[in-house]
Amino acid sequence: EIVLTQSPGTLALSPGERATLSCRASQSVGKNYLAWYQQKPGQAPRLLINGASTRATGISDRFSGSGSGTDFTLTISRLEPGDSAVYYCQQYATSPLTFGGGTKVEIK
Amino acid sequence: EVQLEESGGGLVQPGGSLRLSCAGTGFTFSGHWMNWVRQAPGRGLEWVANIKQDGSEKYYTDSVKGRFTITRDNAEKSAFLQMNSLRAEDTAVYYCASGWGWLIENWGQGTLVTVSS
Numbered sequence: 001e002i003v004l005t006q007s008p009g010t011l012a013l014s015p016g017e018r019a020t021l022s023c024r025a026s027q028s029v030g031k032n033y034l035a036w037y038q039q040k041p042g043q044a045p046r047l048l049i050n051g052a053s054t055r056a057t058g059i060s061d062r063f064s065g066s067g068s069g070t071d072f073t074l075t076i077s078r079l080e081p082g083d084s085a086v087y088y089c090q091q092y093a094t095s096p097l098t099f100g101g102g103t104k105v106e107i108k
Numbered sequence: 109e110v111q112l113e114e115s116g117g118g119l120v121q122p123g124g125s126l127r128l129s130c131a132g133t134g135f136t137f138s139g140h141w142m143n144w145v146r147q148a149p150g151r152g153l154e155w156v157a158n159i160k161q162d163g164s165e166k167y168y169t170d171s172v173k174g175r176f177t178i179t180r181d182n183a184e185k186s187a188f189l190q191m192n193s194l195r196a197e198d199t200a201v202y203y204c205a206s207g208w209g210w211l212i213e214n215w216g217q218g219t220l221v222t223v224s225s
Contacts, residue, residue: 044203044218088152096155
């Protein structure tokens with residue numbers, strides 16, 4: 001099983017700043033099959049990024065993904081109040097599919 | 109617009125059974141893998157199971173193997189999760205989700221399952 005470790009646990013930033021979220025895998029994620037999801041309180045998750053760096057349909061270009069192998073990053077530029085949420089990485093290369101523990105982004 | 113609607117959640121006693129249903133509209137249901145993902149109260153996301161387009165392949169997380177069964181009915185555009193021998197630790201919101209291959213693209217709003225005496 002691929003274990004995904006996300007850091008930091010919580011990130012508190014001001015509007016306009018840039019957020020950098022990390023996701024580290026216990027072994028290489030094949031074909032960089034790594035996705036990022038955003039989940040706001042009381043809502044279902046929403047796909048942001050797939051294939052480590054491809055934005056999903058309708059996702060703002062303020063969201064970008066990078067990385068390969070075992071180290072991946074989600075960057076949110078020019079933070080807005082609506083970006084307040086928990087962000088999860090997930091690998092879909094190997095069964096069982098696994099999620100990271102999440103990073104909570106708070107907007108001051 | 110892709111829509112996934114779960115039903116069947118509720119309160120069940122430990123050791124009991126429950127069957128969740130997921131109705132899909134707005135997309136070619138038979139062309140997508142279907143998944144169940146759960147989220148315990150205040151916790152993160154946990155993938156539970158998925159099923160291939162034609163039902164020929166099914167995968168489960170270890171903690172539910174032998175207790176949960178995922179199925180689908182393409183004619184009815186529905187997926188199901190039969191849950192037996194339920195435990196307190198199965199308490200969670202259960203999301204139905206669809207996608208190409210194993211990528212999870214679209215999610216329902218979830219249905220709450222509570223296992224308690």
